[in-house]
Amino acid sequence: MLEDQTALPGEPEDQPAAAGRIPAQSPAVGAGAGPVWPDGYPQSYAVVDVETTGLARDDRIVSAAVYRLDARGEVEDHWYSTVNPQRDPGPTWIHGLTSEDLADAPLFTEIADDLATRLDGRVLVAHNAVFDWSMIAREYARARRTPPVRQRLCTIALSKQLSLPLPNHKLESLAAHYGVAQQRAHHALDDARVLAEAFRPSLHLAVQQEVRLPLHACRPLSEWPERPGPRPEGTGGFFGSRPWGVTGPRPYGYGWRRSRKRPACPFPNPGRFEEGGRLVQGMRVAISGDTSVDRELLEDRATDAGLHISSHVSRLTSLLVTNDPEALTSKVVKAQAYGTPVLDEAAFHRLLQDVAPASEL
Numbered sequence: 001m002l003e004d005q006t007a008l009p010g011e012p013e014d015q016p017a018a019a020g021r022i023p024a025q026s027p028a029v030g031a032g033a034g035p036v037w038p039d040g041y042p043q044s045y046a047v048v049d050v051e052t053t054g055l056a057r058d059d060r061i062v063s064a065a066v067y068r069l070d071a072r073g074e075v076e077d078h079w080y081s082t083v084n085p086q087r088d089p090g091p092t093w094i095h096g097l098t099s100e101d102l103a104d105a106p107l108f109t110e111i112a113d114d115l116a117t118r119l120d121g122r123v124l125v126a127h128n129a130v131f132d133w134s135m136i137a138r139e140y141a142r143a144r145r146t147p148p149v150r151q152r153l154c155t156i157a158l159s160k161q162l163s164l165p166l167p168n169h170k171l172e173s174l175a176a177h178y179g180v181a182q183q184r185a186h187h188a189l190d191d192a193r194v195l196a197e198a199f200r201p202s203l204h205l206a207v208q209q210e211v212r213l214p215l216h217a218c219r220p221l222s223e224w225p226e227r228p229g230p231r232p233e234g235t236g237g238f239f240g241s242r243p244w245g246v247t248g249p250r251p252y253g254y255g256w257r258r259s260r261k262r263p264a265c266p267f268p269n270p271g272r273f274e275e276g277g278r279l280v281q282g283m284r285v286a287i288s289g290d291t292s293v294d295r296e297l298l299e300d301r302a303t304d305a306g307l308h309i310s311s312h313v314s315r316l317t318s319l320l321v322t323n324d325p326e327a328l329t330s331k332v333v334k335a336q337a338y339g340t341p342v343l344d345e346a347a348f349h350r351l352l353q354d355v356a357p358a359s360e361l
Helices: 108-119 129-142 155-161 171-177 188-209 295-304 330-338 345-352
Strands: 002-006 044-052 061-070 075-082 123-126 151-154 215-217 284-288 308-310 319-322
Touching: 044 108, 044 129, 044 188, 061 108, 061 129, 061 188, 075 108, 075 188, 108 129, 123 129, 123 188, 129 151, 129 155, 151 155, 155 188, 171 188, 284 295, 284 330, 295 308, 295 345, 319 330, 319 345
Parallel strands: 044 123, 123 151, 284 308, 284 319
Antiparallel strands: 002 075, 044 061, 061 075, 151 215
């Protein structure tokens, strides 16, 4: 089911009430008395929510919603679609979508153009944005397409920067702080509406406090592991003649990035990487932000080359790999404080081809 509404639309019959209405802009940041709007802030945003078959990398999107906002957070329009995940829909008790609901829904490839139109040139805004972006990036990668997203903003990170007095960082807490009424939690369209309504005052508060927005670069996937799996039991032929996807089911709650216990690196740490030099077995390497090669694949290749993959940056870290050195992630901030060398992913890939053996020390 596809739905496309312009600003201030009439509500669709099958969607939550008031899905297209957001209160008028607060005069706190107005044309006269309020602070001047920063030139460095983005010109437009796409507030996004996706519901999925689970939390793992190989799970699929079952519904997606986008609220497009202008530079000051005013709603331009909104869009919503269910998506046939080509597998069991997962936690129906959460998102409410059953196999029967999704049987005639479009495939992701069939909505990819519409979604791309609504994301193009905008900062993707989401609550726990790394999850929503990662699911979208993987769907586009499976479709052999490139999503038109270059930056994302996480409203959890923004809430922390604004020091909002929240009991926790759930969407419902952020909504309650701003007096936003949730109509249907975990419905993509209503969650996107709630977030859009809560994001606008947060954006204005950021202007008043002269806060640097927590923008992170988005890197589309160019290489990722495919995990073939069996057709879930009980799905029968409800997918009809549509091709079965490459991935199998995972239990709900299966983590987005499982912590993997790697064997201890057998080589001593030779110290920091030196610009123009070679990587040496035993070097401690940390990775921050998006990578075009799936993070697990990149970590595996580094481990196979004899490097030590570290989950954090310390004075002992030899090198930080990031495609977003301007981001205010804890790893980037610590690397700057410690003077840790920083390389982008492409340079790291080149160096991985010729890692010096520890025996050469």
